[in-house]
Structures are given as structure tokens and as C-alpha cells.
Amino acid sequence: MRNFGNQTNFWMEPNLDEDLYKQVFEMAAKENATYVDIRDEDTLYASIEVVDGKVEKSMAGSEAGIGIRLLIDGAWGFSYGSKENYKDVFKMAVDAQKTSKTLSKSTIELAEVKPIRDKIIISQKKPSQDIAFEDKMKLVLTIDKHMLDKDNKIKATRTRYVDFLRRQTIATSEGTQIYEERPYTYLAMTPTAKEGTDTNQAGARVGQVGGYEIFDVVNVEERANKAKERAIKGLEAKPVKAGKYPVVLDGTLNFLFAHEAAGHSTEADFLRTAGVLRGKLGKTLAKNFVNLIDDGTLEYVPGFGGRTFGFMKYDDEGVPVERTEIMKNGILKTYLTDRASAAHFNLKPTGNCRAEFYSSFPIVRMRNTYLEASKDSELSEEEVLGQIKNGLLLKIGGGGQVDPIRGTFNFGVGEVYEIHNGEIGELRKATTLSGNTLETLGKIMGLSNKMADPSASIGFCGKDGQSAPTGTGAGWMSVKVMTVGG
Amino acid sequence: MTYLSLDKSLSYGIKFAEKIGAEEVEGYSSSSKEIEISVEKSIPTIKTGVSTGVSFRVVKNGNLGFAFTKTLTQERLESTIKVAIQNANSKGKDPDFKSLPHPSKKPVQNFKFDKKLDNLTSDNLASDLTTLINAVDGTKGLHYLQGQMFLGIVEDHLVNSHGIDITDKGGGFGGFAAAITTKGLIPNYSFGIKGGPSVASFKIEDLIDDTILQTQRAAAPRTMNIEKELPIILEPEASLGIMGSLFRIITTQLTGNNVASGATPYSDQVGNQIAVEGFSLVDTGVNPNKIGSSAYDAEGISREETLLIDNGVLKTFLLDNYYGNKLGLESNGKSSRVGQFGFGGDPVKTQPNISTSSLEILPGNSSKEEIIQETKEGFMLRSLMGLHMSDFSSGRFSVTGFGWYIKNGEIKYPVQGVSISGVLPDLLKNIDMISKERESMLLGDCPYIRFSSVKTTAKKFDLKTRFGLGMLKILTTLKIMKNPMF
Numbered sequence: 001m002r003n004f005g006n007q008t009n010f011w012m013e014p015n016l017d018e019d020l021y022k023q024v025f026e027m028a029a030k031e032n033a034t035y036v037d038i039r040d041e042d043t044l045y046a047s048i049e050v051v052d053g054k055v056e057k058s059m060a061g062s063e064a065g066i067g068i069r070l071l072i073d074g075a076w077g078f079s080y081g082s083k084e085n086y087k088d089v090f091k092m093a094v095d096a097q098k099t100s101k102t103l104s105k106s107t108i109e110l111a112e113v114k115p116i117r118d119k120i121i122i123s124q125k126k127p128s129q130d131i132a133f134e135d136k137m138k139l140v141l142t143i144d145k146h147m148l149d150k151d152n153k154i155k156a157t158r159t160r161y162v163d164f165l166r167r168q169t170i171a172t173s174e175g176t177q178i179y180e181e182r183p184y185t186y187l188a189m190t191p192t193a194k195e196g197t198d199t200n201q202a203g204a205r206v207g208q209v210g211g212y213e214i215f216d217v218v219n220v221e222e223r224a225n226k227a228k229e230r231a232i233k234g235l236e237a238k239p240v241k242a243g244k245y246p247v248v249l250d251g252t253l254n255f256l257f258a259h260e261a262a263g264h265s266t267e268a269d270f271l272r273t274a275g276v277l278r279g280k281l282g283k284t285l286a287k288n289f290v291n292l293i294d295d296g297t298l299e300y301v302p303g304f305g306g307r308t309f310g311f312m313k314y315d316d317e318g319v320p321v322e323r324t325e326i327m328k329n330g331i332l333k334t335y336l337t338d339r340a341s342a343a344h345f346n347l348k349p350t351g352n353c354r355a356e357f358y359s360s361f362p363i364v365r366m367r368n369t370y371l372e373a374s375k376d377s378e379l380s381e382e383e384v385l386g387q388i389k390n391g392l393l394l395k396i397g398g399g400g401q402v403d404p405i406r407g408t409f410n411f412g413v414g415e416v417y418e419i420h421n422g423e424i425g426e427l428r429k430a431t432t433l434s435g436n437t438l439e440t441l442g443k444i445m446g447l448s449n450k451m452a453d454p455s456a457s458i459g460f461c462g463k464d465g466q467s468a469p470t471g472t473g474a475g476w477m478s479v480k481v482m483t484v485g486g
Numbered sequence: 487m488t489y490l491s492l493d494k495s496l497s498y499g500i501k502f503a504e505k506i507g508a509e510e511v512e513g514y515s516s517s518s519k520e521i522e523i524s525v526e527k528s529i530p531t532i533k534t535g536v537s538t539g540v541s542f543r544v545v546k547n548g549n550l551g552f553a554f555t556k557t558l559t560q561e562r563l564e565s566t567i568k569v570a571i572q573n574a575n576s577k578g579k580d581p582d583f584k585s586l587p588h589p590s591k592k593p594v595q596n597f598k599f600d601k602k603l604d605n606l607t608s609d610n611l612a613s614d615l616t617t618l619i620n621a622v623d624g625t626k627g628l629h630y631l632q633g634q635m636f637l638g639i640v641e642d643h644l645v646n647s648h649g650i651d652i653t654d655k656g657g658g659f660g661g662f663a664a665a666i667t668t669k670g671l672i673p674n675y676s677f678g679i680k681g682g683p684s685v686a687s688f689k690i691e692d693l694i695d696d697t698i699l700q701t702q703r704a705a706a707p708r709t710m711n712i713e714k715e716l717p718i719i720l721e722p723e724a725s726l727g728i729m730g731s732l733f734r735i736i737t738t739q740l741t742g743n744n745v746a747s748g749a750t751p752y753s754d755q756v757g758n759q760i761a762v763e764g765f766s767l768v769d770t771g772v773n774p775n776k777i778g779s780s781a782y783d784a785e786g787i788s789r790e791e792t793l794l795i796d797n798g799v800l801k802t803f804l805l806d807n808y809y810g811n812k813l814g815l816e817s818n819g820k821s822s823r824v825g826q827f828g829f830g831g832d833p834v835k836t837q838p839n840i841s842t843s844s845l846e847i848l849p850g851n852s853s854k855e856e857i858i859q860e861t862k863e864g865f866m867l868r869s870l871m872g873l874h875m876s877d878f879s880s881g882r883f884s885v886t887g888f889g890w891y892i893k894n895g896e897i898k899y900p901v902q903g904v905s906i907s908g909v910l911p912d913l914l915k916n917i918d919m920i921s922k923e924r925e926s927m928l929l930g931d932c933p934y935i936r937f938s939s940v941k942t943t944a945k946k947f948d949l950k951t952r953f954g955l956g957m958l959k960i961l962t963t964l965k966i967m968k969n970p971m972f
Contacts, residue, residue: 410872485884
């Protein structure tokens with residue numbers, strides 16, 4: 001039995017309903033299904049949101065149900081619902097497949113994988129589900145208060161704590177059966193400085209795949225302090241003139257560019273339709289020292305304590321995750337795939353198939369994505385900085401968006417410094433960064449491989465209405481020219 | 487394991503909460519049915535499902551606790567109530583919390599659920615999508631890219647200790663489609679989106695016409711170098727649509743929670759001129775032609791049409807029961823269990839929060855043609871990305887969009903990668919033209935709006951990219967190769 005909030009012993013371990021899975025596979029065989037997978041989920045959530053020193057929202061809950069996906073005659077059918085109604089869910093999936101078949105002009109095939117039976121419990125030294133609500137609230141209230149400053153420039157604070165324990169069994173008709181418990185714990189801090197009508201918001205995060213121990217590993221107050229200082233200094237700073245600049249991006253922006261601009265453009269499910277990198281396998285897209293990595297196996301970054309936010313063992317098709325070299329020495333080597341898109345492009349499955357919930361159709365998603373230099377071309381941060389004589393140093397990525405068909409992107413940047421004669425100069429207000437993926441890849445001048453703290457580079461990526469936890473901060477990079485907002 | 491029905495789960499949870507000492511209880515149950523059919527190029531994905539669950543807000547120790555579950559067993563319901571109470575207890579007494587709402591004495595607008603929605607099947611939706619694909623592919627110069635049809639029906643039941651007992655059923659039906667055009671050097675795409683709360687409110691022909699028209703308008707785009715302040719015309723989609731929504735910054739700043747915390751420039755501005763005369767903004771949860779309209783809000787308070795900004799003068803805020811009390815005002819029925827902008831989200835898992843429903847910007851005096859004719863040099867933008875990275879407290883934004891270049895009162899050509907930035911509350915005073923014509927969109931009705939001067943940046947593709955596109959154009963025109971991008 002697992003405690004929840006240390007007081008109520010009621011959140012039972014979910015059952016592995018092998019009989020149910022077997023029944024579904026038997027029913028599917030009668031429908032001539034060539035493949036079936038069942039995702040049986042029971043996830044626990046808790047969240048607390050404190051605004052201006054007061055708990056504004058707090059909640060706990062359990063999300064449970066099953067999703068059944070079946071492949072008949074080269075067409076998918078997918079449905080979801082509550083576990084007790086699995087027969088209805090199965091029937092809806094079969095009906096969906098029949099409709100799907102009428103729309104299909106091509107046949108879905110799946111790349112082969114070995115069936116796996118496994119049980120993975122990603123450890124938590126201090127399981128977040130066992131921490132009392134009062135204690136979590138105390139932490140959030142303390143940090144929220146900590147963002148206030150003695151000069152009263154911080155006028156508004158918002159601190160959000162979330163933990164969730166994803167408990168899921170994947171069972172496939174090919175014999176795969178994997179039960180996994182994957183915990184996530186994070187805290188997001190947003191102080192707002194205000195003077196007159198001018199305001200400036202900053203943000204910082206602390207999080208990991210794991211439990212409450214992240215708050216022992218990371219000095220949260222120090223991170224809150226930095227966010228507070230950034231909000232105050234940014235308020236006083238002048239805006240940067242909108243335009244094109246040579247830039248140095250820090251590790252969080254390396255992650256953002258690698259994920260949003262480059263990574264999304266290599267997702268093979270989407271590339272079956274369109275995209276700027278479609279048809280570019282084997283082509284040179286960047287200088288020969290540039291490597292684009294998506295790594296689900298990266299658990300820890302040397303020198304830091306928290307697990308990366310994109311760490312996992314298996315994807316949601318039960319395929320083991322891997323370190324995927326999407327681009328090696330500037331050449332596009334593979335796309336990120338699920339089993340269907342891997343077969344479509346005759347690539348191997350990279351373990352990138354993820355679904356937010358049992359009710360979500362699994363799609364290609366990233367894990368830990370970043371750009372790194374080939375070993376013999378690696379630069380130090382100082383050397384990267386030294387490549388730009390006059391330009392901007394951009395730090396603290398703050399979310400992003402990409403249009404993978406047009407190849408345009410737009411990112412938030414929390415901290416901007418001028419670079420004059422190779423020296424870091426005056427601070428400027430937070431801004432945005434935009435550009436074109438292919439052009440920007442070709443303009444990368446240098447990369448450091450000094451990875452950033454993964455607990456600060458935690459992201460939630462949105463695609464097709466689904467959210468997926470992703471990471472992680474990498475090294476600094478210089479780009480010949482990018483468009484900076486204003 | 488014995489599962490309870492939805493109604494029994496609701497009454498069991500409420501009784502159990504009262505039994506273990508909840509001072510007040512609100513129970514909510516929901517059963518939502520979904521059909522979503524999408525075809526990406528030639529690959530269909532069909533998702534059908536039914537999601538059921540219950541959530542509870544309990545009052546204990548003068549504060550609210552919230553919890554939900556999708557597992558409808560006695561044991562899980564009891565644990566959900568216990569954790570909700572634990573949640574409330576941990577927060578401590580909130581002097582601003584008065585009570586859960588009492589039955590509304592305000593007039594209630596009745597809505598009739600369109601029973602024809604119940605009869606729609608995935609085959610009906612697939613048939614519409616097939617018609618659309620054929621129509622787009624049959625249009626010279628256009629290629630179907632992706633499309634989606636959706637149907638959602640939600641039946642919910644809200645009960646609280648003060649006698650609120652409301653059952654409701656609502657639905658939404660519509661579609662989205664995108665097509666690509668290869669005219670000119672740079673391929674481009676655009677989209678259409680239509681939908682409504684009844685079968686009659688959506689016609690596939692309208693979506694087909696919109697998709698074709700918008701894609702033809704987007705043909706032969708260019709990129710260009712611009713770094714200056716220019717007049718910007720927002721098409722309705724950029725102001726309030728799914729792919730733009732710049733004015734969502736303002737509605738976020740008008741929510742009671744942001745007003746109470748001071749995270750907005752408008753806390754003390756009721757009665758003041760905050761925008762130009764002629765600019766009026768209405769939130770209406772009772773428009774029978776819009777998805778999401780209903781008789782009552784998420785707390786059981788009757789919904790209403792609220793004039794937020796009247797000819798530039800701020801009239802009131804978006805309020806629920808709690809923030810109405812806190813600000814010394816009355817709720818105007820803006821509590822919602824859906825996503826941030828009144829769309830998406832899971833109503834069971836979402837704690838009631840303030841959200842807009844459908845929005846209207848009232849028409850102005852100019853015609854769309856006059857607005858264009860009176861623009862010496864500027865852009866008209868339709869889609870924007872990066873809005874979520876804005877500083878919602880100050881309204882500072884920097885977004886990248888797609889639109890058309892205007893010179894000497896004429897639309898010259900479409901342009902990709904146009905970035906605009908500014909502070910939206912300042913720009914509200916900078917609106918100089920509003921069109922008489924409005925477009926009815928999924929979540930609002932909106933005219934064309936011109937800002938007299940906005941910081942604008944755009945960057946032309948570099949020579950290498952243009953050369954590559956030129957070569958590709960020649961090879962595809964001569965049919966030596968297919969365009970690999972789609």
C-alpha cells in the first residue's frame with residue numbers, strides 16, 4: 001500500500017490485470033487484429049499553487065482507465081474508457097478501425113521489436129506521495145515568501161508545486177508486458193517586479209524524474225533568489241532594440257532550440273505529411289562538429305543531483321529508449337520514430353512514442369534533446385563567447401513554439417546581455433528569439449559540451465493537445481545571426 | 487472490485503464528506519463522449535472514448551479542498567474525500583472565503599441540447615472529412631495536408647450543500663483543415679477552422695471554402711528584411727482565434743484572480759479609459775451559437791453576457807464566487823472547468839477557475855477595404871505564435887506570425903516570419919481603425935483591428951536558402967523530382 005499525503009492509506013497499488021489483457025487479445029484475434037496494445041493507467045496527482053503568499057489552488061486526484069489500440073488490415077482503431085467497461089472500449093476501438101479503414105489510402109505497418117516483460121519502479125528516496133500536504137504547502141509558502149525583496153519591488157509572486165506518479169502497464173499482443181512507475185516532482189517560481197505601470201516577470205524551475213529529495217539536492221531558495229534578482233534587474237533594464245544579432249545561447253536555450261526548432265522538425269509521424277526536414281536524411285544541415293541528440297537514457301548529468309526530466313526506460317509502445325544521434329557531424333542521420341513511422345521510413349524504432357494519458361493516441365515525442373559538439377571541436381563557454389565580438393548573450397529559455405512546416409520558431413528569453421568587443425556588457429530586458437530552423441542550424445559557429453543543471457531545464461512539450469515532460473539543458477552555443485524580438 | 491454508477495458515486499461521495507466532518511460539499515460528475523478523426527495526408531487516426539469521473543470541493547476549517555477520481559469504487563471515493571479534506575485543512579482558514587455558492591437568483595438563459603449530436607457517428611465525421619479531402623485535392627494548385635473532425639458531448643451534474651442541483655448536457659461539433667500551396671518560390675500552408683454547438687451550426691462546405699480560400703490567399707509568400715515601427719492590422723483569427731489570440735492577454739489581465747493579486751495593470755482602473763473609444767470587449771457565456779455556452783457556470787451560478795470594456799472604458803472583471811466576494815463584487819458566472827481559454831481540458835480534473843467563454847469585440851466604423859487602403863506601409867497578420875511566452879502581468883509580448891505586406895493601400899504579397907512586439911495595454915490606446923465586418927470564429931466574433939504603430943521585425947531568407955528553394959522549384963516544375971517537403 002502507498003500512502004498519499006502521509007495520512008490516508010488508500011491509494012492501492014494498481015493491479016496487473018493479466019486476465020483482462022488476455023481477454024482483449026482473444027477478442028482482437030477474433031477480429032483478425034494483427035497487433036493490439038493496452039495501456040492500463042492509474043496515475044496519482046497532487047498540486048499546490050501559492051499566489052502572493054496564499055494558497056490559491058491545491059488538489060489531489062487519481063486518473064485511471066484503459067486505452068486499447070488495435071491494428072486490423074493496416075488501419076488503426078483506438079478507444080479509451082474506464083477499466084470496468086473494457087468490453088465497450090474494445091468494441092469502440094473495433095468500430096473506429098472500421099471507419100479508419102474507409103479513410104486509409106495506405107497501410108500501417110510496424111517496425112519489428114522484441115517482446116519485453118519487465119517491471120520498472122523508478123526510485124524516489126523521499127516519495128512525494130508520502131509527504132504530508134501540510135509539508136508540501138509549507139515548502140511552497142516558504143519559497144513564495146522568499147521571492148519578496150526588502151525594497152518591495154517584487155509586487156506579485158506565484159509558486160506552483162506538482163507531483164505525479166505515473167503508474168502504467170503496457171501489454172501488447174506480441175507478448176510485451178511492462179509495468180512502470182515513473183514519478184515526477186517539480187516546483188515553478190514566478191516573481192513579478194513592478195514600478196509604476198511597468199512590470200517584469202521572471203521564472204525559475206526545480207524538478208526531476210523522482211521524488212521530494214530534489215529539494216534536498218537543489219538549493220531552492222538560491223534559485224528563487226536568482227529569479228527575484230532577474231525580475232528586479234530586468235525591470236530596470238532597457239529593452240534590446242529589435243533586430244538581427246550574432247548571439248550566444250546558454251544551455252537552457254540550446255535545449256529550447258534543439259527541442260523546438262530542430263527536434264520537432266525530425267518527428268517522423270509528422271514528417272509522413274510534411275516538414276522542412278522531410279527528404280533531408282543523409283543531407284548536411286550544419287557544420288561538421290554539430291550533433292543533435294535525443295537521449296531517453298540520460299538519467300543524471302555529472303556534477304548535478306536530480307534526474308533529467310526526459311529520462312525513462314521504455315516508451316509507450318514498450319520500446320526501450322535510447323540515445324539517438326539525430327544529426328551527427330552535421331548530417332541528418334535519422335528521424336525520431338514510433339514503430340509505424342519507423343516502418344514507413346524504413347528506419348529503426350527510436351523509442352520516442354509517448355502518450356500523455358491512457359486516453360491519448362500515442363505519438364512521436366522527444367525526451368532529453370540538445371546540441372553537442374564532436375569531441376575534437378568542443379569549446380569552453382569562454383571560447384564560445386569569444387566567437388562573438390559584438391552581439392548578445394541570451395540566457396534562461398522561457399518556452400517556445402515552432403511551425404515545423406514553415407520551419408519558423410519563436411522562443412522566450414529571460415536574460416539578455418550585450419556583448420561588446422567580446423566582453424559581457426549591459427543587461428537588457430527579457431525578450432524573444434525567432435528564426436528559421438534550417439538557416440539557424442547552418443549558422444551555428446561553436447558549441448560547448450558543459451551540460452547545464454537538468455533540474456533547472458525541465459519542460460512540458462505540447463503537441464496535438466498532449467503534454468510530455470522533456471529535458472534538458474546543455475552547453476552554450478554561438479550562432480552567426482538570429483532575430484531578437486524587442 | 488465493485489464499481490458504482492456515476493450518480494451513486496456523486497451521492498456517496500457527498501454523504502461520506504458530510505459524515506466525516508466537511509462543513510460544505512460540492513460534488514461534480516461528468517461523462518464525456520469524444521470522437522476525433524484526423525487524416526494527416528493519407529494516414530487516418532481515429533480516437534473514440536468515454537471519460538467518466540467525479541470531483542469534490544469540500545469546505546473544512548474555513549477553506550476549500552479539491553480532489554478528483556476516475557475510479558468509481560467506494561474505497562477510492564472515500565480516499566478522494568479524505569484527501570480533499572486534508573487539502574482544505576492544510577491551507578488554514580481563508581478570511582476571504584465566505585461559502586460555496588447558493589442557488590442563483592439571476593435570470594437564467596435556457597439552452598436546448600441538440601439531440602442530433604447524439605446520432606452522429608464516426609462514419610458521419612469520416613464522410614465529411616473525405617468530402618473535404620477530395621475538394622481540397624481537386625482544387626488547382628492546392629494539396630491536402632491535414633484535417634480533423636471532432637465531436638464532443640458532455641453530460642454533467644453539479645450538487646452542493648446549499649441546494650444547487652444542476653444537470654446539463656452540451657456538445658461541440660466541428661472541424662479543422664490545412665492545405666499546402668506550391669505557387670511561388672516558397673511553399674506555404676494555411677488552415678480553416680469551423681464549429682458550433684449543434685449539427686446545424688457546422689457545415690463541411692463552410693470549412694472547405696475557408697480552407698481553400700485561406701490557402702489560396704497564402705500562396706507565393708516571401709520573406710523580407712524589415713526593422714521598423716509600422717501599422718499592423720490583425721485579422722480576426724490573430725485577435726481571438728485558435729492560432730493567434732493576441733487579445734487573450736487582455737482577458738487574462740481582467741480575471742478576478744489576477745486583479746486581486748495585482749498581476750495586471752487594471753486592478754484600480756474600473757471606470758477609466760483603458761483603450762481607444764470604439765473598442766468594446768464582451769465575454770458571453772450565453773451565445774447559443776458558440777461551443778461552451780451554457781445556462782450555469784462551473785459553480786452553478788447563472789452565466790451572463792458581460793461588457794468588460796465599453797468604448798474604451800473598463801467596466802468590470804471576469805469573476806467567480808470567490809473572487810467576486812474578495813473584490814466586493816458579485817460573481818458574473820465566469821467559473822469554468824475547462825482549459826485556460828475556455829477550451830479543452832478535462833472537466834473532472836480541472837479545479838473550477840475563472841475563464842472566458844466566447845468573446846466578442848464589437849464592430850467599428852471602417853470597412854476592411856478602407857483599413858487596407860489607408861495603410862501606407864504595414865502588415866496584415868492572420869496567425870501568430872509564441873503568445874504563451876508573453877508577460878501576462880504587463881502585457882509585454884513578442885510574437886512571430888504570417889500575414890501580408892501592404893504598400894500604398896494595397897495588399898502586395900504574403901510574408902512569412904513577421905515578428906511584432908509591444909505592450910498590449912499600451913497598444914489598446916494605439917488602435918486607430920476597427921472594421922464594420924466581423925468574422926465568426928470557434929471561440930469568438932471579431933472585426934479587423936489596426937494598430938497605428940507596432941515594432942515590426944522580419945528577416946529575409948539568406949542567399950543559400952533562396953538558391954536551394956529556387957533549384958527545388960525548377961526541378962519540381964520540370965517534374966524531375968517531387969517536392970520532398972510534402
